[in-house]
Amino acid sequence: MKKLSIFLVCGLTAATYAQTSLKTFTGPDGAFRFQYSDILVNCIPAQKAASSTESDTSAINSQPPVLSAPESCLPQGSFCSGPGSDARPLACFAYPKERFKDKPLFVSATFFVSEIQNARSENMCLKGSSNWLVIKAEEQPTTINHTRFKTFEIGDNWTGGGQDGPVYRAFHHNKCYELGIQTFTSRGEYDPGTFKEFTKQDWSEVDSRLEQALHSFVFLK
Helix, strand or coil: CHHHHHHHHHHHHHHHHHCCCEEEEECHHHCEEEEEECCCEECHHHHHHHCCCCCCCHHHHCCCCCCCCHHHHCCCCCCCCCCCCCCEEEEEEECCHHHHCCCCCEEEEEEEEEECCCCCCHHHHHCCCCCCEEEEECCCCEEECCEEEEEEEEEEEECCEEEEEEEEEEEECCEEEEEEEEEEEECCCCCCCCCCCCCHHHHHHHHHHHHHHHHCCEECC
């Protein structure tokens, strides 16, 4: 029965995934590309609108304007890079929070690509950030489409919530790139029966969308 349940959950997730189409994002200067599910929200326009800095607009102009929901793109914490990475976001897509509006444990989840501008050597890039709360650093590199990345599990915590997830770093053509997935959750107290539980199937749905973008990432030059 347990195996049957797992099969049904996986089958449902695969079927749901098949119902959506993929779009292609090409990074500034054509340096990289990845594909993403069309249900994901482009957070770069929302971040730029909330920032007083108007530089590096090529990442915005390469995509059509998106009226993203603030709840999807503006959770507490660093949502378009690893917390403490001191990074320049190049791409950032979030799973839409409104799909789980009755499940308050889930706040947001993002896939991002950023550049660590103060890491000017491979050694500086791959040692990670001194500002990270590192949960785990993997000994073996992760290979994504023929590029080797150093893998870290990082996170952050604050009153009532937190974020965590993997980040991947590679030094490519004298630039330090950071790819990652960060998930934001709430630890608030809720009356039993008032809200729905965020299930393993829900996690599988969110993870599959973000990991699809991650595993399709490829450097073009």
